[in-house]
Structures are given as C-alpha cells and as structure tokens.
Amino acid sequence: MLLTVDIGNTQTTLGLFDEAGSCRRQWRMASDKTDTADELHERLFGYFLMLGLRLGDVTHVALASVVPILTREWQYMLGHILKQEDVLVVDATRDCGIAIDMPDRRQVGADRIANAVAARDSYGAPVIVVDFGTATNIDVVDRKGAFRGGAIMPGLLLSASALFSQAARLSSVNMVAPAHALGDSTETAVQSGLVIGAAAQAEGLVRRIIDELRAEDSQLGKVTVVGTGGLAHEISGVTDMFDAIDCDLTVRGIYRIWAHRNQKRRASQRDR
Template identity: 50%
Template sequence: MLLAIDLGNTQTAIGLFNGSELVQSWRMPTDHTFTKDELHVRLLGYFQMYGISLAQVSALAFAGVVPQLLREWRGVAVQLGVPFVQVGSDTAAVTKVDAPHPAEVGADRIANAVAAAELYGAPSIVVDFGTATNLDVVDARGYYIGGAIAPGIGISMDALSSRAAKLASVPMEVPAHAIGRNTVEAVQVGIVMGTAAMAEGLVGRIRRELGETGRNAQVIATGGLAGVVANCTEVFDHVDQQLTLQGIRLIWERMQE
C-alpha cells in the first residue's frame, strides 16, 4: 500500500491507498520539532487504531512545504524499509508545469493540479483552503500555469484577534446573513463570507483570462475549511477534501509506469 503525506504548515494529511482506493486517512498538527521516531510512533498509533499493520506500507510519497521535516519523513521511510518519493524534484518528468521557475512551484500545488486534471478534467481551478488560500490553475492542455496565494482563514482570524483586543476567538461557521447582527456574526461574515467572495472574484477573473476554454473550467474546493466556505457560495463544482492526497497517489503511480 502507498502512504501519501501532504505536509502543510499547520496540518499534515496522511492517506493510505490500496491502488486507487483510499483505505484510511488521518490529520495531525504539523510540529516542526518532530523527529523521525516521533513520526513513526504517531503512524503506529493511527494504524493500530484501525487494525492496520505498518508492514503493509510498500512506499511513501511526500509533498511538503516544511523543508526541515522532509529529512524526518525520509527517515521514516528508511525505518519502514520502503521507497520514498518527493513530489517536485523527484517527479518533474511525470508532471505538467508551465511556469517560469518550475522548481519554485509548491509540491502541494503540483499535486492539486495533477488530481484536478485527472479526476475532473482540464481546464480546472483549485481553491485550497489551508494555512494560505491557494488558487491553482490548470489550462486546457492539462498544465499547471500559475494561480494566486492569499492569507488563509486561520491567519486572517489570528491577525484580526491579535490587533483587536475585544474580538475573542470566533467559531468558523457560515453566518445566516451578510449583515452581521452582533460581533460574532460580523466577524463570521467578514472572514467566511469574505473568503467565499474572494474566491468568487478571483475565479471569475481567472475564467476570463483563460478565454473561451475558461467558461467550462471545473472549480474544485479542497483543504481543511473547504466544506465551511463551500456552504456559502455556488462557485464550486466539486468539494474534494482529499484532492492533494489523490494527486500524490497519481504522481506516484506515474512514476511506476
């Protein structure tokens, strides 16, 4: 089985695949101090929770934005005695990236682009609600061509509460109306609906820049808060929380061909 790792700045998503089937998935905080031994113990606990043996893992594929943890995850692969592939530098030959500096494109964005094109068709636009809100654009040829990066919902909320002492932590829920009737609702409108409105505006601009093909571009939401934001906009054709993990799997499979 393939163990796919999507290492974000805030959370790490882990998926266990048997062929194309996602057998099980987990999320854990991204801790920059973790060693390979601590990561190994975490994995052991997750697998034991569902009665799965770590011995069933035959390969580990990794996409990450935290360089110092790359070495530790590679060490986990060594401990498990399985091959390790890093999306990006190891996989450029099987991915389509049309950017001035391909090496600068985040591995998660490459994985999103591959999965979007393979599973939903091209052109497509991925909106990934993680630590940052990323928009990844795949053109009609199936190539990743760029996108946008904006502060994520968590970052926006942290910045607001740290600069405005009267604003306590507000639950990330969809407000009933665009006019907040109290402070909590007003913050939810600004953060959640505001993020949805940003996505709508940027998707519209991207469609226009793609030209005639952009009118039929599929728009996919992914990331930890995708479900929340998707509940207050109709801009998304699909919500796929596992898109990045699926992209890692697809890239791994291409490497084996």
Template identity: 50%
Template structure:
C-alpha cells in the first residue's frame, strides 16, 4: 500500500491507498518539532484506530514544504522498510509544468495539477483553501501554467484578532446573510464570503485569460467545504484532491520504472 503525505505549513494530510483506492485518510498538525519517533507513534495510533497495520505500507510519497520534517518522515520510511519518493525534481518526468521557474512550484500545486487533469480533465482551475489560498491553473494540454497565492482564511482571521483587541476569535462557518447582523456574523461574512468572492473574481479573470469559460473549477483543502457553501463558483469540491494527485504521480513513477 502507498501512504501519500501532503505536508502543509499548518496541517499534514495523509491518505492510505490500495492501488487507486483511497482506503483511509487522516490529518494531523504540522509541528516542526516532531521527531521520527513522534511521527512513528502517531502513525501507529492512526492505523490502530481503524484496524490497519503499518506493516502493509510499502511506499511513502511526500509533497511537503517543511524540509526538516521531510527528513524525519524519511527516517520513518526507513524504519518500516518503505520506499520513499518526494514530489519535485525526482518526479519531473511524469508531471507537466509550463512555469518560468518549474523548480520553484510547490509540490502540493504540482499534485493538484496532476489530479485535476487526471480525474476532471483539462483545462481546470484548482482553488486550494489551506494556510494560504492557492489557485492553480491547468491549460487545455494539461500543463500547470501558474495561478495565484493569497493569505489563507485562518491567517486573515488570526491577524484580525491579533490587531483588533475587541474582536475575539470566531468559529469558521458559512454565514446565512451577506449583511452581518452582529460582530461575530460580520467577521464570518468577511472571512468566508470574502474568500468566496475573491475566488469568484480571480476564477472569472483566469477563465477569460485562458479563453476557456468551460474550465472545470475544483475546490480543495481543509476549508473548501465551508467556502463552497457561500458560492456556486466551484464545479467540484474534492477535499482529497492533493493526496490523490500524489498517488497518481507515484503510480506514474512506478510505470516509468
């Protein structure tokens, strides 16, 4: 089985695949202080929770932005005798990038582009709501060509709470109205509907630049479901898109030999 790892700045998403089938998925905090021992113990706990065996994992594929944690994950892979690959230069032969600096494109964005083309067709636009809100554009030939990066919803809310003492932290929920009736609802409107409106505006402009109004728009990331409740800009909501892309890249690497 393959364990696909999407290591973001805030959370690490994991997916266990048996072939192309996603057997189970988990999330845990991305803590830069974690050692291989701590990661190993957490993994054993997740697997035990669902009656799975860590011994069944024969490969681990990473898409990550935290180099020191990548080293710890590699140590875990060695312990369980699993092959390990990292999305990036090692996998460039099976991915398609038309970027000014391909080596600088985030591994998660590469995985999103591969998954979008594979499962939903091209052209496509992926809006990934994570620590940052990433928008990835895939042209009609299936190549990642660029996109946009904006502060994520939680970053914006944390900054607001830190700078405005009277505005306490508010739970992230889709508001019922565009006009907030009290302070808490006003913050939800600004955060959630604001993120939805930004996505709508950028997606509209990107479709125009592509010359393809029919480009499939896919929302992913931990907050995609909440934002999707406030907009009809998305054709698909797929919270597992990135780990599915990691799995697809691993499959292509196996075929490449």
C-alpha cells in the first residue's frame, strides 16, 4: 500500500491507497510543530493499530508539506524508523505530471500542485480548486491543463481567531452558516460575516479569475469549480459556485504524482 501524507499548518491528512489507486482509508491528525520523529511514529502506529493494519503493510510513501520543520521529522521517521528508503516529497521544481505556467515554480506549494493534478485528472480542464484550510487557496488549471497559479487568503478559522482575539466585545461562536445573511443577533451577524463572508470572498475571486482566463482565451468554455478542505461542506451550503465537493482531492493528487513518477521510473528501467 501507498501511504500519502498531506502536512498542513493546522492538520495533517493521511491516506492509504491500494495497488489499483483506490483510497481505502483516510484520517486526520493535528499538525503539531513540536512533534518529534518518535512521537509521529507512536501516533502513526496507534492509527494503524486502531484500523487493524500493520505499518509493515506500507510499501511506499509520498508526502506533501507546507511545514518544513514537520517535513524533516516525518522524513526522519519514515526513513530511519520505518526504513522507507524511497519517500517521495512532492516539490513543484520536480516533475509532477503537470505543466507549471508561472515565472518561479519554487514558490508553488506542494498541496496546491497536488490539488491541481487531482482536479485536472478527475474533472478535466479548465478547473479551479478552492481549498478551505488554514489559508483558503484558489488553484487554477487552464484549458491546456497547465497550472497557472491562483489566490491565497486567510482561512475561515484564522479569520475567526483574529476577530475574537482583537475585538473585545465579540466572543467565539459556532462555525456554522446562519439561515440568513442579515444577522439579527451578534452571534448570527458574526456567523454571517465569517461563513457567508468566506463564501462571498471566494465567489468574487473565482468570478474575477474566470473573467481573466476568458479575456485571454476566447475558447475557454465551461470552468469546473471544485471545493475541498475541512470546511468545504459548511461553505458549500451557502453558495452555488461549486460543481463538486471533493474532500479526498489533495491526498489523491499526492497519489497521482507518485504514480506518475513511478511509471516514468519503470519506463526508464525498461529502456536500459
């Protein structure tokens, strides 16, 4: 089995894929920047034990990370403790199976490349991904199937944390969508501003991006919009911009990048 590891600033998402490329298990754990390799090993062992699996069942590992300190600890744990000798670390400067039409590919986060690959392969091109995580990322694949970039803004929980810590008379509320945008209490007003506001912000950026794509490409056609991330389902209830909600998108993209590189490696070995 292939273990995929998507290390985000708030959560780490793990997926187990079989030889056919189906995601058999997926789970989330907190991204704790103080975790050591030994602690990560203990937590991973616990998850596998809970699922009735053995760490020895893992034959390959691929990870994407936006947290360098955790990348190092995961790599050490996987290499020195689990003896996984060939861990793929997704990196936009390497071949990920998608063209990157940006001036400096080194600035592209691994999670965004994974989203773009999975969205293109699953939904075709052009496609836009809105990923609701610690940051809300908008990732764009044009009609030719190339990753073009997008937008990055503070995520819903990050915005809420900033609001509650800086506004003395506002207290934390449940992060759910109110029935109406017009709040009739402080609680529903805050919920409207945060949840419906996050949807409106994403809608506006997506609409502007599509307009810009259409201005440069008269044959653009329909642009599929996909939502992903931990809060995608909550946001999707207050907007009609999404054609699909796909919460497996990032781990599936990591798998597809691994499969692409593995296929190229096998082809190279056959040609020798």
